[in-house]
Amino acid sequence: MALIKLAGIERVFHLGDSAVHALDRLDVAIEAGEYVAIMGPSGSGKSTLLNLLGLLDRPNAGSYHLEGRDVTTLSPDEQAEVRSHRIGFVFQSFHLVPRLTAAENIALPMMLAGIPADERSRRVAQALKDFGLDQRADHRPDQLSGGQRQRVAIARATIMQPAMLLADEPTGNLDRATGDDVIHLLEQLNAIGMTLLVVTHDQKLGARARRQLMMEDGKLKQDSASTSLRDNDSYPPSPLSGKGGDGGSPAAPAPGVTV
Ligand SMILES: Nc1ncnc2c1ncn2[C@@H]1O[C@H](COP(=O)(O)OP(=O)(O)OP(=O)(O)O)[C@@H](O)[C@H]1O
Ligand SMILES: [Mg+2]
Secondary structure: OOOEEEEEEEEEEEEOOEEEEEEEEEEEEEOOOOEEEEEOOOOOOHHHHHHHHOOOOOOOEEEEEEOOEEOOOOOHHHHHHHHHHHEEEEEOOOOOOOOOOHHHHHHHHHHHOOOOHHHHHHHHHHHHHHOOOHHHOOOOHHHOOHHHHHHHHHHHHHOOOOOEEEEEOOOOOOOHHHHHHHHHHHHHHHHOOOEEEEEOOOHHHHHHOOEEEEEEOOEEEEEHHHOHHHHOOOOOOOOOOOOOOOOOOOOOOOOOOOO
């Protein structure tokens, strides 16, 4: 069973008399444990796709099955529940809560999910350590560097141990070296089983993923998984992932993820 299965997805935005087909009859399936880069020109529908996958938006038509369950027909409360437990989201501009410290930002999803205080403290302490932030626990976002902010955002996105992590241009506001650190962090999370979908404009970054989806005008123009390479016995495993190229059956993420 695919982790994600989209069939005939359409998302149309109406502005006055004109309609923009941000997603146009999109079909795609993604297996658990995959590392997928979503690429394509500005306006091709990448963020719209990620927002739908993250249940931040609803399609006008088509179906979205997540772990075999049709999530398009769920109520807003049921969707929030799925989002809280199964989906992590990382944005280009971090989206941290400005008046909360790093530790409080990381704890937020657990507060919303009603996880008891002692369990929250334990997991936050572990995450701060894992993400190299233990000296920054009490800093607010404006007292952190860009790279540190994104690490807090990734810690927050993964603290509930979601099945998948969706990242929309996670390195877009970072310099190359800091961006590379963030990508390594995301790749380590993928290596221990978290499905990773990254929207990027950066060709080099996109090439690191085991699968590339190329969007154009709301359509999937190319999917590296359906090219002959993928079906060829000589399909090379990614040298960067240290794993096979099939993206299949990973181990479940361990509690208290160490990266
Ligand atoms: N809320 C909205 N209202 C109207 N049109 C929208 C809305 N959101 C997106 N669009 C339109 O849908 C299309 C796809 O937008 P989307 O943000 O998904 O593109 P993108 O591929 O992420 O681009 P970029 O690389 O610039 O971030 C664009 O033409 C955009 O103008
Ligand atoms: Mg975008």
